[in-house]
Amino acid sequence: MENDLEENESLYDLTEKNPDRSLNLAIILRALLDLSKPKVDNENVETSLLRDQANAWVFASIGVTCENFTYTCELAGVDPNTIRTFAIKAVTVKDNSDIRKKLNSFL
16 A cells, blocks of 8 residues: 655644634634633733624624725635634633633634
8 A cells, every 4th residue: 555645744844824814713712712711800901892792893894894805715725704603602601611622722
């Protein structure tokens, strides 16, 4: 049986790398993490601000913010509505720790 991999190559080495797509996916993942961070008593102002900004960016329905979110999703190769549906689930589920762990694993 012939091996298609060179001696020092991995499957990762053979995959197509797209830094623009990776960057935009990271932006979306960061927004989802900020958005889904549970509120706690005495949290700092920055955490609350990041959550509010992520919420505004993901759920904007008109204007430049909405266009920016849509464009970022297009560059990342994901559907904006799919991301919004996922975001709704991430913020409405009682315990989103599993969701947040999965998101963190991508970053």
